[in-house]
Amino acid sequence: MSRAADLVSVLESTSSLAIVCHDNPDPDCLASAIALEAIAEEHDVDEVTITYGGEISHQQNRAFVNMLAVDVQPIEELDGDIDEFTTIAFVDHTVPGSNTALDPDIEPDIIVDHHPGEAVEAPFVDVRTEYGATATIFVEYLDSLDIDLTNRLASALLFAVHRERLDFVRDPTRREYEAALTVYPDAELDVLEQLYGSAFSPGTLDAIGRAIATRDRRGSSMIASVGKTGETDALPQAADYLLNLEGVDTVLVYGIVGDAIRISGRSIDPRINMGETLTEGFGELGSVGGHHDMAGGHIGLGIFADEQGDANELLAFVSGRIAQRFFDALNLDESSPST
Numbered sequence: 001m002s003r004a005a006d007l008v009s010v011l012e013s014t015s016s017l018a019i020v021c022h023d024n025p026d027p028d029c030l031a032s033a034i035a036l037e038a039i040a041e042e043h044d045v046d047e048v049t050i051t052y053g054g055e056i057s058h059q060q061n062r063a064f065v066n067m068l069a070v071d072v073q074p075i076e077e078l079d080g081d082i083d084e085f086t087t088i089a090f091v092d093h094t095v096p097g098s099n100t101a102l103d104p105d106i107e108p109d110i111i112v113d114h115h116p117g118e119a120v121e122a123p124f125v126d127v128r129t130e131y132g133a134t135a136t137i138f139v140e141y142l143d144s145l146d147i148d149l150t151n152r153l154a155s156a157l158l159f160a161v162h163r164e165r166l167d168f169v170r171d172p173t174r175r176e177y178e179a180a181l182t183v184y185p186d187a188e189l190d191v192l193e194q195l196y197g198s199a200f201s202p203g204t205l206d207a208i209g210r211a212i213a214t215r216d217r218r219g220s221s222m223i224a225s226v227g228k229t230g231e232t233d234a235l236p237q238a239a240d241y242l243l244n245l246e247g248v249d250t251v252l253v254y255g256i257v258g259d260a261i262r263i264s265g266r267s268i269d270p271r272i273n274m275g276e277t278l279t280e281g282f283g284e285l286g287s288v289g290g291h292h293d294m295a296g297g298h299i300g301l302g303i304f305a306d307e308q309g310d311a312n313e314l315l316a317f318v319s320g321r322i323a324q325r326f327f328d329a330l331n332l333d334e335s336s337p338s339t
Contacts, residue, residue: 003126004144007184008206010087010110011040011125018085021107022073022093022100023054024232027064028133029092031110031160034153036091042147049085051075053101059201060163067191068156075101081108092134094120094127098287110158112137116275117289130177136161136330139179146253154186160194168248191282200237207234208241215242216323218332220269222248223323225315226255236296243268250274252326254319260286260298267293272330281329282322 013016017040021029033050040048050072056062065072075082082088089110090100094116097104110124114131121197128137135157149157161179169272173199200208207226215224222245226238239253243266250267263282265274275290278297282288288297301314327333 002144004141007039007110007112007124007126007210008043008145011043011045012019012047014040014087016085017049017087017089018037018078018082019048019050019091020075020100020102021050021052021091023052024058025052025054025056025072026058026061026163026233027094027160028135028164029154030064030070030072030152031156032091032134032138033072034068034156035135035142036089036110036112036128038147038150038153039138039141041147045117046054046084049073049078051078051082057231059193059204059235063195064156064159067194068152070156087286096120115289115291121219121238130173132173133164133179134162134175135164135254136175136179137184140175143182149183149186151186151188154183155188156189157183162192188271201231203229203231204234204237207231207255208238210255211238211242214319217248217300218327218330220248221250221252221253221327221330221332222253223326225319226253227312228256230257231263232257236264236266236294239264239266248283250330252278252322254322256301257317261294261322263288263322264296265290265294275328277329281325300330306328 007043008086019033019036021033035050037227052072053075055091056065084210087109088107091112093099093110094113096107108122111120112121112134113132114129116129139157161176165176197209207229210227211224213224222242224242226234236253237254238249242251249269250272252261252263252265254261265278267274273292274295278288282297282299286297286299290296
């Protein structure tokens, strides 16, 4: 049996399905969720609910949800009702309690992901770390199952594979190009054009501005602070922006979001594994992880949480320590040339 057929065999005994996105879901996660929803509905699952933790704060992600009419519910609105679903699926993440607000004691029945990490057992697990996007896996499922693509679903999947690989600039695999060609004929390109035009909110631009102003560089690596922000997605956007600076191939951006310090790393240096770098530098302090080229995480503020009234003082206190841990993980000392 194909992996798609294995998935269907699980869904055939399902009357209700909860599709759990990771916290602060991006287009890859959301498109994968609605693809699984389409497969479930094609195979007569009576009730399908897509849920997420955190926020959908990135302006482009909000536009994605609104323009493509993605019906998603915050996890807290489900309360304890998630236990009433016969089947629970994780898309674009794997480990219960990691990068999800869902109770870590709740075990998924279906896992589809492309991120490296801890192995988890479930009736259906398909984790393909050699793939560049989870949406790519779902394109293959849909094609294998001969499910007709709606314009909405094709548009979501095409946008997802593009954005997950930064428009096919950052380490796409051949499969991403093939997936894009598969869904392209049914996608609404005018919708995608509007989505691309909604990349930055004022808060994101302010965060990028602070990152530019606070950047600290050693060799080809850079670290910067976005300060205190309400937009979690501003951090990876700032990191992507700084990666465009001539001579820079590795970037870490940090800032205070809610009651935690969030970090987001990017690298185009093939010698650097960003996930391993952040784990080495910050793994003992919080929850971190990711890919060879991109990674992130958060560090709880603990006893400093009550001092957020003066975010500048708190950031001044921790910034030197964060920078030192980052540069130490990269084996860069103060003698490394900086700009």
